[in-house]
Every structure is written in structure tokens, then in C-alpha cells.
Amino acid sequence: MTSTDIDAARLTLALNELRLPAIKALWPRFTEQADKEGWPAARLLSALVEHELAERDRRRIERHLAQARLLPGKTLETFDFAAVPMVSKAHVGAITAGDSWIGKGDNILLFGPPGVGKSHLSSAIGLALVENGYRVLFTRTTDLVQKLQQARRDLALESAIAKLDKFHLLILDDIAYVTKDQAETSVLFELISARYERRSMLITANQPFGAWNAIFPDPAMTLAAVDRLVHHATIFEMNVESYRRKAAENAKGPGRPPQKASPADMTAD
Incomplete structure (x- = not known):
């Protein structure tokens, strides 16, 4: 074994220890190129x-x-x-830069009937933010509520909410499907309340605020929740015809009767 081999082996071990995998993979090629072209040491290091x-x-x-759990294929x-x-x-596009509103814990609210692209847009915004260095979690509101309810039963609700703080943006999809009767x-x-003016939320809803009494246990809580969400918020009203309904109508052949929407069509957005 030559001295060069010994040096290379030691360098590989050191780079492993320092957790510098890219340098470990690239240094032989880069140093060879530097020797041939006469690079200054600072250029090679840089x-x-x-x-x-x-x-x-x-x-x-x-x-x-991987952590964000965004909807596949949903991009801007x-x-x-x-x-x-x-x-x-x-x-x-300005929102996805994220620097000002996320830093202040502002919110985004998307309203509109099923099938207009609320989930697509919210997931696409989340994707753009992740690509810009932010941490995002996309979840159906019903799924998260169930997890938080279990945490409360386990006397760990405060800890469960605190763990969500690592996400700069929490996307709650389909909040209107949560009801106090369930x-x-x-x-x-x-x-x-815990995220108010601290961490941002993006919420999609099929129903306007006036119908949110079906979500929270009492009107006072509904009013307080809405007040916190809209205090620093960008609101998009997406009141257009459903994509899925138009696609279904276009897919109908001559003489075919109208098809009923499936349960999935009513919940996926």
C-alpha cells in the first residue's frame, strides 16, 4: 500500500466521521482536476x-x-x-416565498364547494414552501382531530400540539367535515389557539364561517376560533363550478343518464 493510498483511506474515514458524504465522493475527481489545471487551494476547497x-x-x-405527506402530483x-x-x-407565487407571513404566523384560508381544487392548491403551496426550505404538514382535519383526541385521552395533548410546532405551516384539509356530533x-x-400568531395554518373549507357552528361545541368557541384564524389571514374564495362535475359531464356519451357522485368525489378535493 502506498502513502497515497494510506492518506486516501485516512481521509475517507475522517470525512465519514465528519459526515461529509459529498466531499468524500467528489474529492478524488476534484483534486485530480485541480492538479491538472493548477487550481489555487482556496478554489478547490470552495x-x-x-x-x-x-x-x-x-x-x-x-x-x-417525506414528512409533509403532500398529495402526489399536485403542483402549482x-x-x-x-x-x-x-x-x-x-x-x-408571492405567498410561496413564505418569508414574511410565515415568520409572523399568518394564515391562509381557502373556501369553495367540493371539486374546485382547494386541496390541490393547498398541497401545491405546501410543496413550493418545502422547496424553499420550510417544513410543512398536510393532513385531513378529521385525521388530525382523531389523533389529538387520543392524545387527550392519554393525557398527552399539550405534548402532541407542541410537536406540531416543528412545522412552519400546518395544512388542515376539509375542516367542514369535522362535526361536533362525531x-x-x-x-x-x-x-x-396554540398556533395563533406563532405558527401558520392553511385551512380548506367547503362551508363559510356561518356554518362552522356544526364544527365546534358552542357558538362562543366558534366565534373565538374564527377570530383567531382571520386576524392575520389571506382568504381565497374559490366559488366556481366543480372540476369533477364538469369532467363527468364531458365524459358522458350520447343518451347516457347522469351519474351520481361517489363518496370519494364528495370528499376528495
Whole structure:
């Protein structure tokens, strides 16, 4: 074994210890190129460090995308802004920069009937934010409420809500499908209160605020929840015809009777 081999082996071990995988993979090629082209040492070091940082960013985004649980294939590029003219593509693009409103814990609220793309748009905003370095969690509101209810039964609600603080944006999809008749939903109010002016929320809803008495246990709690959500919020009213309904009508052949919407069509957005 030559001295060069010994040095290379030691360097590989050291880079493993320092957790610098990109430099470990690239240094042989880069040093060879530097020797041939006469790079200054600072240029070689800078090139290796820049690639390590880029790889670290890539791995972080990959990890955060896995945690976000976003809807597959839902991007701003595939969202039909022309079909929802009241939603400005430029405005949404500015929102996905995220720096000012997320830092202040502001919210986004999307209202509209089923099938107009609320879930698509919310997931696409989440994706763009993850790509810009933010941590996001997308969840159906009913699923999260059930988890928080279980945490309350286990006397761990405060801890469960605190764990959600790691996400800069919490996307609650289909809040209107949560009803106080299904289970006590005061845990949802506690979550909204805990994140108020601290951490941002994006909420989609099929029903206007006036119908939210069906969600919370009493009118006073409904009023308090709405007040906290709208205090610092951007609100999009997506009152257009359902994409799915139009697609179903276009798919009908001559003489075919109208088809009833499936349960999935009524819940997926």
C-alpha cells in the first residue's frame, strides 16, 4: 500500500466521521482536476464545500417532503388558474416565498364547494414552501382531530400540539367535515389557539364561517376560533363550478343518464 493510498483511506474515514458524504465522493475527481489545471487551494476547497452544501440542501428537502405527506402530483404548474380566476397566480407565487407571513404566523384560508381544487392548491403551496426550505404538514382535519383526541385521552395533548410546532405551516384539509356530533372537537380549538400568531395554518373549507357552528361545541368557541384564524389571514374564495362535475359531464356519451357522485368525489378535493 502506498502513502497515497494510506492518506486516501485516512481521509475517507475522517470525512465519514465528519459526515461529509459529498466531499468524500467528489474529492478524488476534484483534486485530480485541480492538479491538472493548477487550481489555487482556496478554489478547490470552495468547490468541495459548495457541493457539500448543495447535497445537504437536497437531502433536507427530500426528508421534509417525506414528512409533509403532500398529495402526489399536485403542483402549482398543474393547477388550472384560468378555471379559478379569483385566485391570482402572481399572488400565490408571492405567498410561496413564505418569508414574511410565515415568520409572523399568518394564515391562509381557502373556501369553495367540493371539486374546485382547494386541496390541490393547498398541497401545491405546501410543496413550493418545502422547496424553499420550510417544513410543512398536510393532513385531513378529521385525521388530525382523531389523533389529538387520543392524545387527550392519554393525557398527552399539550405534548402532541407542541410537536406540531416543528412545522412552519400546518395544512388542515376539509375542516367542514369535522362535526361536533362525531366527537368533541375542542382539541381543534386548542390547536388553533396554540398556533395563533406563532405558527401558520392553511385551512380548506367547503362551508363559510356561518356554518362552522356544526364544527365546534358552542357558538362562543366558534366565534373565538374564527377570530383567531382571520386576524392575520389571506382568504381565497374559490366559488366556481366543480372540476369533477364538469369532467363527468364531458365524459358522458350520447343518451347516457347522469351519474351520481361517489363518496370519494364528495370528499376528495
